[in-house]
Amino acid sequence: MKITQWLLGLVPALDLAHGLQFPLGRAKSHKGGSEASLIQFLGPHRVEAGSVQNIRLGFSQRFAGKLHVVYGDCSINLAVEASQQVVSFLLPDSDHPDRLVWVVPSDAQDSQCLQAFHGCTIVGRSPPIAIEKAPHNPRAESQIDGDSVIWFDGVEYMRSQDSSKAVVNSVAAKDSSIAIVGAGIAGLMTSHLLSSIGIHNWHIHEASQRLGGRIRTAYLNGTSPDDYQYFDMGPMRLATKIRYTGTGEVLPFEDHRLVFSLIDTLNHLNADHHPELAMTFLPFDKITDDYGGMNSHTLQDLGEDEQQKYTEYLAHKMYRAHKQALSAGSPHWSEGAYLRQLLNPRDPMINYIADREDTPIWESLYWNKYFAASAWQSLDKGFESLPRAFAPHVADKITLGRRISGLSYNESADKVSLLWRNDPNDWDPAAEQYDYAVVAAPFSMLRAWNLPEYSELLDKAIHDLHFTQSCKVALHYRTRFWERGDKAQYRGCARVSDYPSVGDVCYPPYQVNSSGPAVVMASFTTGNMARTIAALGETNAVALAQRGMVHAHGKVANEEFTGIYEHVCWEHDEFQGGAWASPLGDQQEKFLPAIYRTEAKTIFMGEHTAYTHAWLSSAVDSAFRGTVQLLLDLGLVEEAREIVETWKARWIVL
Numbered sequence: 098m099k100i101t102q103w104l105l106g107l108v109p110a111l112d113l114a115h116g117l118q119f120p121l122g123r124a125k126s127h128k129g130g131s132e133a134s135l136i137q138f139l140g141p142h143r144v145e146a147g148s149v150q151n152i153r154l155g156f157s158q159r160f161a162g163k164l165h166v167v168y169g170d171c172s173i174n175l176a177v178e179a180s181q182q183v184v185s186f187l188l189p190d191s192d193h194p195d196r197l198v199w200v201v202p203s204d205a206q207d208s209q210c211l212q213a214f215h216g217c218t219i220v221g222r223s224p225p226i227a228i229e230k231a232p233h234n235p236r237a238e239s240q241i242d243g244d245s246v247i248w249f250d251g252v253e254y255m256r257s258q259d260s261s262k263a264v265v266n267s268v269a270a271k272d273s274s275i276a277i278v279g280a281g282i283a284g285l286m287t288s289h290l291l292s293s294i295g296i297h298n299w300h301i302h303e304a305s306q307r308l309g310g311r312i313r314t315a316y317l318n319g320t321s322p323d324d325y326q327y328f329d330m331g332p333m334r335l336a337t338k339i340r341y342t343g344t345g346e347v348l349p350f351e352d353h354r355l356v357f358s359l360i361d362t363l364n365h366l367n368a369d370h371h372p373e374l375a376m377t378f379l380p381f382d383k384i385t386d387d388y389g390g391m392n393s394h395t396l397q398d399l400g401e402d403e404q405q406k407y408t409e410y411l412a413h414k415m416y417r418a419h420k421q422a423l424s425a426g427s428p429h430w431s432e433g434a435y436l437r438q439l440l441n442p443r444d445p446m447i448n449y450i451a452d453r454e455d456t457p458i459w460e461s462l463y464w465n466k467y468f469a470a471s472a473w474q475s476l477d478k479g480f481e482s483l484p485r486a487f488a489p490h491v492a493d494k495i496t497l498g499r500r501i502s503g504l505s506y507n508e509s510a511d512k513v514s515l516l517w518r519n520d521p522n523d524w525d526p527a528a529e530q531y532d533y534a535v536v537a538a539p540f541s542m543l544r545a546w547n548l549p550e551y552s553e554l555l556d557k558a559i560h561d562l563h564f565t566q567s568c569k570v571a572l573h574y575r576t577r578f579w580e581r582g583d584k585a586q587y588r589g590c591a592r593v594s595d596y597p598s599v600g601d602v603c604y605p606p607y608q609v610n611s612s613g614p615a616v617v618m619a620s621f622t623t624g625n626m627a628r629t630i631a632a633l634g635e636t637n638a639v640a641l642a643q644r645g646m647v648h649a650h651g652k653v654a655n656e657e658f659t660g661i662y663e664h665v666c667w668e669h670d671e672f673q674g675g676a677w678a679s680p681l682g683d684q685q686e687k688f689l690p691a692i693y694r695t696e697a698k699t700i701f702m703g704e705h706t707a708y709t710h711a712w713l714s715s716a717v718d719s720a721f722r723g724t725v726q727l728l729l730d731l732g733l734v735e736e737a738r739e740i741v742e743t744w745k746a747r748w749i750v751l
């Protein structure tokens with residue numbers, strides 16, 4: 098009976114309803130061999146249970162009609178007998194897909210077959226597929242408690258996608274037009290990742306006249322990077338190690354790793370044609386021996402056991418720590434509120450113990466971890482060396498000075514348009530249509546855009562995510578007087594507790610103990626203090642920073658000051674509107690899942706969209722997540738996996 102049905106299914110057919118245009122081919126026995134039929138499942142034929150896969154497809158002839166793909170016992174004759182209904186799709190006459198996107202069930206049976214049906218007719222069958230149950234497991238780290246709230250879980254993401262994404266013509270998909278908005282590190286990294294997997298139809302739109310965004314090095318007194326008279330007005334250091342004070346054991350920080358990998362990759366890329374763009378590191382310290390003796394964040398208040406656990410945990414397992422903090426409800430409590438609930442609400446100890454900015458407990462843990470770092474690195478000639486190293490690779494694919502003012506979604510074409518005004522007073526915006534927009538500009542700027550109607554949470558994320566303020570004042574001196582005497586090795590930051598309005602003072606990490614001019618970051622403030630400094634205005638802020646230097650070093654600081662300075666308050670910067678995201682209450686917990694869904698053909702990335710917000714690594718992480726999200730939207734799972742595996746982006750599950 099089965100044999101008869103099988104043979105009947107192979108009789109040449111004409112499907113009027115679906116425009117079948119060919120005589121169906123022969124099929125061989127399924128046992129172990131491939132099927133000589135309309136559609137071939139070319140592999141891979143070994144996959145991991147609970148993963149998402151691209152299975153290569155081949156067609157023996159042109160065909161138009163409805164196809165239904167299932168996974169099940171290799172001897173089934175009807176699609177309904179299969180254990181998994183994979184996808185139904187209408188095959189067009191031309192541009193046949195060359196890949197199937199298969200979300201392999203976690204309980205998929207070993208040695209079953211992918212099979213394609215046209216009506217009751219079987220038109221293709223794969224060889225038996227080997228299902229690996231126990232992955233070698235780079236993903237172990239991600240399987241913390243089966244909850245994907247904060248991880249980018251590509252499998253879950255694909256499960257929730259429209260099934261029309263389940264087949265793809267990879268050549269057409271790779272030619273999709275992609276607008277990248279913002280040439281900060283997230284936008285630049287995205288352009289690199291796309292090019293690395295053969296997607297070249299992207300273009301960057303940047304509002305300012307430069308690359309780098311918040312990566313901004315001030316080269317003072319009209320100098321160039323080689324003159325060593327600079328300071329970083331944005332990022333200036335990367336935490337690399339943390340010392341457990343109990344045993345002295347030194348642990349590496351894991352979550353800046355991708356930034357170091359990126360720097361290596363760019364060095365390699367530029368080695369032949371742009372050796373002058375090579376980046377090297379300089380040590381950057383935390384100075385604790387002076388300035389009223391305040392070391393702002395330490396682990397020393399904890400017992401030894403707790404110190405060890407805390408140090409290891411946060412250095413090695415930031416993502417796990419974050420996840421557990423979320424499930425323990427830490428974003429819902431500030432330290433003060435928690436202690437008030439636990440103790441007597443009027444207990445004066447609360448004021449003493451608790452972080453009085455009333456940020457969520459997770460925020461305090463998060464910042465304590467980084468600032469307990471025992472070793473830091475800076476980039477020689479300033480962090481602007483990093484966007485400079487991207488320049489040759491984006492030069493002919495970027496428009497500078499284009500301030501995007503909105504997005505619009507064309508539902509019938511399923512495309513998104515960027516809107517901008519060449520003159521701010523133009524009534525009608527100019528527009529350009531793309532298959533996808535990758536928006537890597539901060540939400541602190543997007544709030545003023547005209548945007549399509551998004552889901553409620555995404556809309557709230559864009560409009561309500563909290564950003565903080567930070568100001569920096571860099572002062573130019575004729576000599577390096579701060580290195581005199583026993584301070585010869587001064588490089589890095591100190592918190593000035595007895596002159597609190599200047600925040601941190603940071604000494605240049607370059608050319609330590611040399612003669613000649615150099616620049617000091619004489620005031621680095623954040624949060625409320627930075628808001629006050631911003632309100633004072635430039636003249637007062639610079640004078641205050643200079644008084645701080647005199648307070649610390651004596652009148653030599655006055656004698657050596659050239660009067661040249663650089664001042665920035667990031668909340669007032671016309672391209673930023675904030676220094677970095679500083680989520681309040683449960684904002685991160687609620688907003689991130691909404692941000693990690695593509696709406697109106699738009700993907701959001703940038704420091705503010707990562708759970709390790711506020712660092713270069715956060716922006717770089719977000720570029721990985723956003724690019725993988727885009728590739729999954731395009732059905733390009735192989736390329737998404739290539740990126741994750743090449744860069745060991747361990748927090749993305751595919």
Ligand SMILES: Cc1cc2nc3c(=O)[nH]c(=O)nc-3n(C[C@H](O)[C@H](O)[C@H](O)COP(=O)(O)OP(=O)(O)OC[C@H]3O[C@@H](n4cnc5c(N)ncnc54)[C@H](O)[C@@H]3O)c2cc1C
Nearest residue numbers: 279281282283304310311332333334501672703704712713
């Ligand atoms: C004061 C300060 C100190 C910091 N210190 C450190 C540190 O020591 N170490 C560290 O790792 N990180 C540090 N950071 C954080 C780090 O700088 C950021 O996390 C990271 O640079 C953000 O990159 P991004 O690509 O997400 O965003 P951005 O760099 O902000 O890039 C966004 C880009 O979008 C552009 N844009 C904005 N609006 C539009 C528009 N309408 N149209 C087109 N383009 C637009 C902007 O001009 C910008 O180029 C610091 C940040 C600040 C502000």
